[in-house]
Amino acid sequence: MTSAPYWPTAEGRLSGRVDLDGREMIMLSSNDYLGLAGDEKVVAGAHHALDAYGAGIGLNPSIALTRVHRELAEELADYLDSESVLLFNSCASANCATLQTLADTSDALIISDEYNHASIVDGCRLARGRTAVYRHDDLESLRGVTADAAEAGRRLIVTDGVFSMEGSVARLDELQPLADSIGAHLVVDESHAVGVVGDSGRGSVELRQSAGSTIRTGTFSKALGAGLGGFLAGPREVVDEVTSRGRFFIFTSPMPASVAGAALAAIRLVRDDLSRLEALRSNVGRFRRGMEETGWELLDGSGPIVPVMLGDDERARRVATSLRERGVFAAAFAFPVVPRGSARIRVQISAAHTGTDIDAAIGAFAEAADLEAHHRS
Structure with missing residues (x-):
């Protein structure tokens, strides 16, 4: 029997959250920056x-x-x-x-x-x-x-x-x-x-x-x-x-x-109507503030792409897995997609995210940080 390569299966219209393989996830890897895909x-x-x-x-x-x-x-x-x-x-x-x-x-x-x-x-x-x-x-x-x-x-x-x-x-x-x-x-x-x-x-x-x-x-x-x-x-x-x-x-x-x-x-x-753009910028600011307070290294910027820098390829994959276990989907990128030694989680914020989504994502990253500290000890 032949089969297609495995990819997570999304159901329903895209928004700040999406159903992936039957589980609702906060989506942090979507290009739908203004939440217009399901408008x-x-x-x-x-x-x-x-x-x-x-x-x-x-x-x-x-x-x-x-x-x-x-x-x-x-x-x-x-x-x-x-x-x-x-x-x-x-x-x-x-x-x-x-x-x-x-x-x-x-x-x-x-x-x-x-x-x-x-x-x-x-x-x-x-x-x-x-x-x-x-x-x-x-x-x-x-x-x-x-x-x-x-x-x-x-x-x-x-x-x-x-x-x-x-x-x-x-x-x-x-x-x-x-x-x-x-x-x-x-x-x-x-x-x-x-x-x-x-x-x-x-x-x-x-x-x-x-x-x-x-x-x-x-x-x-x-x-x-x-x-x-x-x-x-x-x-x-x-x-x-x-x-x-x-x-x-x-x-x-x-x-x-x-x-x-x-x-x-x-x-x-x-x-x-600039209200979606204003909502996006508010969400980006909220996420960046929370992540910086948690101690993550972020690349500078004000747009919806927020790279969370991890350096090591395996560490990036571990963090991405930890986030998925906590209901947050954010993709890890490692060499050769990015230069060697600069592996990262590329977070993409949307106007479709609610304040609850943003805070839950920050919380999931905080828990992932605790696990990483335990892994290194």
Whole structure:
């Protein structure tokens, strides 16, 4: 008998808690930062588009799309203050299409932060141009890499807006002038930033008040709660170039209309109502204060990603197991996902968490700390 690999089975709509394998757990490993995945208006948006267009239109996105796709692209462009938006079935596709297309000559140069997301790394590998990697968030290292950019043709600097394993925000206010000085495009993956970073949640570009024509990629599957889908947003000539030559756009299927309908409803909600963003930030502050009082080492940050640093791979796995035994699901990450010696529990806070959820999670971590102290003694 054959079987699929084992994964915990989730039942019901996602919220601050979820039923996993028949047991209710406080979920601290979800990208649903604003609690929109189960929101009635977002679900209704998906249902309306599903009823109107069915499960899929059976056409490549370069041939035709639905009206709901067009509305989503237009409203997202307005939300991000970008000239143009191109929709993808994932941000991984958007990253690969953008980097492969814009650096498709042997003299092109991509300059990439060493901690960038795997899909950015894959996009760099697929491009014909050369990739130079600089040390994470190290502008001196970046300047050293740009020293030989004068010999390059087209130049790109690419970075995550919010780094998924660190929760830190790229210094775009310094990266953009540096990119301008060498005639490079700045490409920013906003997957973990859109909806939650910046005064109104419009991402790291808003937070850093980055000037210039920043090229942005991102996803609808995290704070916007739509489950999947991605985008490229930026200057019209750049978007047009990827539209006409981006292999990961042309030779694939579009995001389903139902996903576009959910994403459109989510964009309208986060644009018109900041209460979810305020609830998220309150929850993040509450969790950080409680964890610091308990003595855990946290990476600095103010966003929903809160890395709890453990160092040793086995220790991270023990803590994750201890948390699950206490009704809290939080994933451990160890080498090679993170650098050797920097294993961690990546906690992801949501607006859907209640104060009771946050306090219970802190309590579970406190009990795990006691067990770790006993283990070491």
